Amino acid sequence: MTGVTACATMTNMSETITRHQTQSAAHIELTEGYAAHNYHPLRVVLAKGEGAWVTDVEGNRYLDCLAGYSALNFGHGHPRLLARAHQQIDTLTLTSRAFYNDQLGPFARDLAALTGKEMILPMNSGAEAVETAIKVSRKWGYLTKGVPESQATIVAMEGNFHGRTTTIVSFSTDPDATKDYAPFTPGFRLVPYGDIEALRSAIDDTTVAVLLEPIQGEGGVIIPPEGFLQDVRTLCNSTNTLMVADEIQSGLARTGKTFACDHEDVVPDIYVLGKALGGGLYPVSAIAADVDVLGVITPGTHGSTFGGNPLAAAIGHEVVAMLQTGEFQERAASLGAYLADGLQSMVGSGFEAVRTRGLWAGIDIDPAIATGRHVTEALLGHGVLAKEAHGQTVRLAPPLVATEEDLDVLVGAFRAVITTLA
Ligand SMILES: *Cc1c(COP(=O)(O)O)cnc(C)c1O
Secondary structure (H helix, E strand, O other): OHHHHHHHHHHHHHHHHHHHHHHHHHHHHHHHHHOOOOOOOOOOOEEEEEEOEEEEOOOOEEEEOOOHHHOOOOOEOOHHHHHHHHHHHOOOOOOOOOOOOOOHHHHHHHHHHHHOOOEEEEEOOHHHHHHHHHHHHHHHHHHHHOOOOOOOEEEEEOOOOOOOOHHHHOOOOOHHHHOOOOOOOOOEEEEOOOOHHHHHHHOOOOEEEEEEOOOEOOOOOEOOOOOHHHHHHHHHHHOOOEEEEEOOOOOOOOOOOOOHHHHHOOOOOEEEEOHHHHOOOOOOEEEEEOHHHHOOOOOOOOOOOOOOOHHHHHHHHHHHHHHHOOHHHHHHHHHHHHHHHHHHOOEOOOEEEEEEOOOOEEEEEOOOOOOHHHHHHHHHHOOEEOEEOOOOEEEEOOOOOOOHHHHHHHHHHHHHHHHHHO
8 A cells, every 4th residue: 555655656756847847848948939039047937936035837946146136125025015016906007197196196205205305207117217317317407507409418337237228228338238239329428437537537518417326236246436426426516417326226225225325425316216116016117306307307208108107106105115114224234244254255265256235245256167157057056046247247136035044045055056166
C-alpha cells in the first residue's frame, strides 16, 4: 500500500515538474514570438507576488530585489493599497478631465503638501511627467524669464535616464537609447554629472531649466559629489533658472528620506514623480511646483486622457498617506545601513565598489570575475531577482517592506555567487 502511494506521488511529482517547465518555456516562447524584443529578461516567468517575494509558474520563490525599478517600494500587493484600489475600481475609474472627479482634489492637495509645493499636474508614465516638466519649464522661460521665442535651452546631465520618448532620448548619452531614432529634439545641452563648473558654463540667458536625477539610478546608482545639489540650487537661483529634479526612481522613501534632494536639504523648483507613486499597481506620475511655475499651464495647452483619473488618484492618495508617517523612510534608512554592512564585506573580493543610499545599492562587479549580467543570472539560481544597470553594475532596490532576514538571503546569495565565480 505504502509503496504504491509513494510510487504514485513520485509519478505525480515528475509530471508536475515536467508540465510546469513546459509552461514556463511556453510563456517565454509566446512572449518572444509575439511581443517586440525591447527587453532582455532573465529566464523566469513570474505568476504571483506578495510583499518582497514573488513566485514563478513552477512554484519557486524569489526575493524581488529590483522591485519594479522602485515602483514596488511598498512591495507586491500591499494590503492598504489593494483595499483602496479594489474600493475605487468598483466605484469609478475614469472620467477624463472634461469633468471633475471626487478623488483628484484630495490627492493633489496631499501630494502638494508632501512635496511642499502649491500644485501638482498628474500624468501616467514617468516619461510623460518628464515631458510635462520640459514643457512647463519652456513655457515658464518664455512667459516669465523672457527667453526669445523658440530659443529655450535645458541643461541635462551625461549618463542620465529620464524615459523613452523621442524628445527625452534626444538628450540621452546611451547609444542603445538613441541609435536609429534620429532626428532629435533640439534645445538640450549636456554636462558631466556632478561637474558644477561645466554646468555654470552651460547656462546662459536662454536656459530655462537644469534637469537632473539627484541620484542616477539607471546610470548605476551614481551619487553626485557632496554639495553638488546645493551648488546646483545656488546656481539656479543666481541665474533665474528652474531646478528640475527627476525623483521618479530616487523619490518616495527609497533613499531613506522622502526625496533624494532632502539629503542635501535642497528643494527643487519642480519635482518629477512616478514609479512608486502608483504603488506598483497602476501607472501614476506627476510633477509638483509652485503656482508661479505651474500657473503657466492654461486649459487646453497640455493634457492626458488618463492623467488624474479617479483610480490613479485614489491609489496615489493612499501612497501619499503611507508616506506621511515617515515609517517607510525610516525602514529604508535602517535596512539600507544593514544591507550596506553586508555588501561592504565583499569589496575587494568580487566587488570593486558599492554605493548605497537608503535601501538602494549600486554594486560594481570586478570585471575579472564576471559581467553584471552574469551575476544577475547566477543570483536567479540562488532565489534572488536583480538587474544589471550598466555593464559591470548590479543595482539593488528591494521593496521597503523587506526584513533583515530577507536581506540576509540577498547577501548570502551574493556571497555564494561571488565565491563560485571567483
Ligand atoms: C523609470 C524612470 C523614468 C521613466 O519612467 P517610465 O514610467 O518608464 O516612463 C524617468 N526618470 C527616471 C529617473 C526613471 O527612473
